[in-house]
Amino acid sequence: MTRQVIMALAGNPNAGKTTLFNQLTGARQHVGNYPGITVDHKEGLLEHQGTRITITDLPGTYSMTAYSAEELVARDYLISNRPEVVINIVDASNLERNLYLTCQFLELGVPLVIALNMVDVARDRGIEIKADKLADLLGVPVVPIIARSGFGKDKLIDEALAVAARKQSWQPRDISYGDDLDAAIAALVPKIEATHFVDGLYPPRYIALKYLENDEQILAKGKDTDPATAAELEAIVNSVCEHTTKTLDVYPEAIIADHRYGFIKSIIRQGVVTHKFDTDRLYTSDRIDQVLTNRLIGPVIMLAILFGVYQFTFSWSELPVALLEDFFGWLSAATETILPDGRLKSLVISGIIGGVGGVLGFVPLIMFMFFAIAILEDSGYLARVAYMMDRVFRIFGLHGSSVMPFIVSGGIAGGCAVPGVMATRTLRSPKERMATLLTVPFMNCGAKMPVLALLIGAFFSDNKAQYMFLFTMLAWIVALLAARLLRSTVLRGAPTPFVMELPPYRFPTMRGLLIHTWERTWQYIKKAGTVILGISILLWAMMTFPQLPAERLAGYEAMRQNIASGYDETIVAEQAQERTVLSAAATDLAGQLQEINKREAEEALRHSLAGRIGIAVETVSHLAGFDWRTNIALIGGFAAKEVIISTLGTAYSMGEVNTDQTESLGERLKKDSNWNRVVAVAALVFIMFYAPCFVTVICIAREASWRWALFSIGFNTVFAFILAVLVFQIGSFFHLG
Ligand code: GDP
Ligand code: MG
Secondary structure (H helix, E strand, O other): OOEEEEEEEEEOOOOOHHHHHHHHHOOOEEEEEOOOOOOEEEEEEEEEOOEEEEEEEOOOOOOOOOOOHHHHHHHHHHHHHOOOEEEEEEEHHHHHHHHHHHHHHHHHOOOEEEEEEOHHHHHHOOEEEOHHHHHHHHOOOEEEOEOOOOEOHHHHHHHHHHHHHHOOOOOOOOOOOHHHHHHHHHHHHHHHHHHOOHHHOOOHHHHHHHHHOOOHHHHHHHHHHOHHHHHHHHHHHHHHHHHHHHHOOOOHHHHHHHHHHHHHHHHHOOOOEEEOOOOOOOOHHHHHHHHHOOOOHHHHHHHHHHHHHHHHHHHHHHHHHHHHHHHHHHHHHHHHHHOOOOHHHHHHHHHHHHHHHHHHOOHHHHHHHHHHHHHHHHHOHHHHHHHHHHHHHHHOOOOHHHHHHHHHHHHOOOEOHHHHHHHHHHOOOHHHHHHHHHHHHHOOEOOHHHHHHHHHHHHOHHHHHHHHHHHHHHHHHHHHHHHHHHHOOOOOOOOOOOOOOOOOOOOOOHHHHHHHHHHHHHHHHHHHHHHHHHHHHHHHHHHHOOOOOHHHHHHHHHHHHHHHHHHHHHHHHHHHOOOOOOOHHHHHHHHHHHHHHHHHHHHHHHHOHHHHHHHHHHHHHHHHOOOHHHHHHHHHOOOOOHHHHHHHHHHHHHOOOOOOOOOOHHHHHHHOOOOOHHHHHHHHHHHHHOOOOHHHHHHHHHHOOHHHHHHHHHHHHHHHHHHHHHHHHHHHHOOOO
């Protein structure tokens, strides 16, 4: 009977896993999904000198914590399937980072063989790795291979089979994590051993580490299976955590990572790696970087590129945005004639078309913006932006890892603070993390973009790209200053070091760009069709009810009758004459009727729930130049910033029944006596910096605490209001409106 062996293939993304897997198994493989999630599950068959081998290709991961679905899948597979040997594929040209995962396999104790891949690439770069020495130091076989050509694969399988044949039980490696954590581990392990905590499947020390790393999956498992022991373990962890954050300003997680890198460095330094070329040889990417990330011209180029993005977005989207605006104008005009007067008509025109149409009108703009950003992202330039910004960030008490959350939240416009807040998880120092988390909502997210575009388009139509650029810069400056303020008051503490790896430049593919653009644009459209539609209707109802009392309505009706009957004779006379030319009297009649209608509509809006709130707030908001209608919109913006546009649209179309329905909101605001350039800037400043939207607040509460979430609502709103008042008062003083 032939021998059966089960192997697993694991490694970092891009280490060459798929290439090796295909080399080994050829066409004999099966691809599926892991149950319940969309992570690839690949299995292949291989015959090697009379042994049948089943190989499972695990998802590519950088570590073995519970940060992503891939990591969980890889870990769960190893724990529950116990493969006889794990082939850990390691990129020789990037040894240090790849060994981070290796280090975690050693700690787990799985039977391991290292496939040292891409030795050809490493050789080209002048990197020589002594495989024997590495094998000695790690205590596992290391086989140099070139997955692309198949070089070394037979030797690799021989070694793997030899390890599997030993049938040894898992042998976890102990790494020291410094005095604080080692003491904690020593306290945790006996408790874990005594109770066979979490099924007894994981090595006890490994569970202790996961508790210190705050691994959500293991923590949950512990609570489920043995709440009493779990509580004891958590108490120990909490006290260490408190201690390290107080003394070192880091979570235990960060200390663990640092020690793992220390362990790897100590191995590599013992003559494992030699560089043949004295100076770093330059590759194309590096050469490009010499210019693009140059200390002096790099930032200049960065600003120019950023400005180019706005220029592109605005010039290309101008026509489609105008066409969409016309379309929605036509739609409300058509509805105006089709539907009978009444609530339904008001709901459809003011609530739905005015609200959702206003948001959807900006789809082309959003699309072009996302396209430009996809180019920056896919080409690898965005990583350079992060790299350059790191130098600036330190000055403001933030960390290099804060850059990505800022960019994700809309640092280049069009992001979202929700993933931005979640991206702060990569920050290991609690204070830097909190400062980042609280200031990312200041960035110009995709929802603020249409508001910016609307007001800039209406009041600064000659220099749209310039103003957009200016407001982006303003967002950065204010966010950084706010971070500095937080870091020197409530979040005082020392900075932590940062190293960043730059991916090579790539030519983006059209397919990739289109997919990226479409995913984000679709998200925006979906939001307009669901959340925004709902809030829009709710706000319409608040702006409609309670209705004016019957006697007020009757009063207006009487006034209309009065005027009409007074002019009756003239009208008859007029109509007999030329129909197209209106006499002074008739115009006056129409004008007066319109005036009455307008007054009635305005009184109705003031009488409504939303109107009352808006008016109540006006006592304060007039300091920043906001009238009660603007207040209604700003309050709606607490739910989602897009709602500001839809609510302004509703408020300004409701207050002016019978005016030209095809007029766009921008034109309406421009004509309104309460609005001018100074008010527009004050409103923009307020909108950019006031309370984060509802979803972001919930996210902050989840990532930090409700106290910080409430803090961010209060702090941001007060901060934004002060700025808006300053803008309005100074601007008005110099008559800039
Ligand atoms: P995975 O993400 O780990 O599955 O990595 P892939 O197998 O997709 O490999 C990533 C890239 O590295 C591909 O372009 C491969 O052709 C290339 N590659 C893989 N192994 C080698 C190697 O040994 N030498 C060279 N030069 N390229 C390799
Ligand atoms: Mg792959």
